[in-house]
Amino acid sequence: MTGQFIAFFLLALIAMGGSVFMISSTKVVHMVVSLAFTFLSIAGLYIMLEAEFVGMVQILVYSGAISILMLFGIMLTRHDQEEVPAKRGRKFIAFVAAAVFFGFVFWGIQNTNWTSQAKDYTTQNNVKEIGIQLYTQYTIPFEIVSVLLLVALIGAIILAKKEDPEDV
Template sequence: MSGQFVAFFILSLLTIGGAVFMISLQKVVHQVVALAFSFLSIAGLYVMLEAEFVAVTQVLVYAGSISILMLFGIMLTRHDAHEDTGRGKFKFLAFIVVAAFFVLVFMGIQTMNIEGTPANFSQQNNVLEIGKLMFSQYVIPFEIMSVLLLVALVGAIILAKREADDK
């Protein structure tokens, strides 16, 4: 068992654990923190794949910006922290379904026969290639996403102002 396998296993467990905590925690702020934790673990997996630029982008955009934007949206809008979502009724059944799915996926992965040689990316400068693609072919979707995030933040502020005026 190599160190790379152990690191992958730990990062995978942290990613899945963050996702499970995100859907199982009751408070929205705790869910956002668990989601950010999962995003950071995914960035670690990108580092293992030697995609450093994608890992840094993952940390900056998802773990940083999206999580902060979600927290601002939560803080700016009114919500009832003591809502009864009815999650406790089917927790055991959900656990059984998730465990069965995990076992099926694990068995499927273990029985796969993957042959071939690993790719050698050390000769390529992936940051240069991503930069060329980003600013030539994908500049419009990149700018549209920035406008979309700005509109979401302005919308949250407008909703919070309307709710404050209604009081």
């Protein structure tokens, strides 16, 4: 057992545990916190795969910005504190669906012909390659996404500022 295997096992366990806790939790704040743990562990897995840029972007964008955005969304919206009890039949159907999905994924992994040739990516500069592709081939989609995010931000502000007719 190497240190890399132990780190992978722990990060994968945190990612799966955080995602299961996010799905099974009934409080929205607990869901966001567990989702942040999942995002951080996935960033650790990216770093272990020597994709440092993607790992750092995962930490900055998802673990930081998206989690904070969700918390602000929770604080700005009104929601009832009443919890809706889950029906037993739905839990059973969800468990069966998850087991079937796991079976398909396991079967697919076992029947895949994995090649033993590994490419050496350590000599490449990942950030430089991403920058070249982003600002040459994908400039228009990059700008469209920035405009889309700006429109979503303006829409969120308008929805948050909308006055309630009872308060007027």
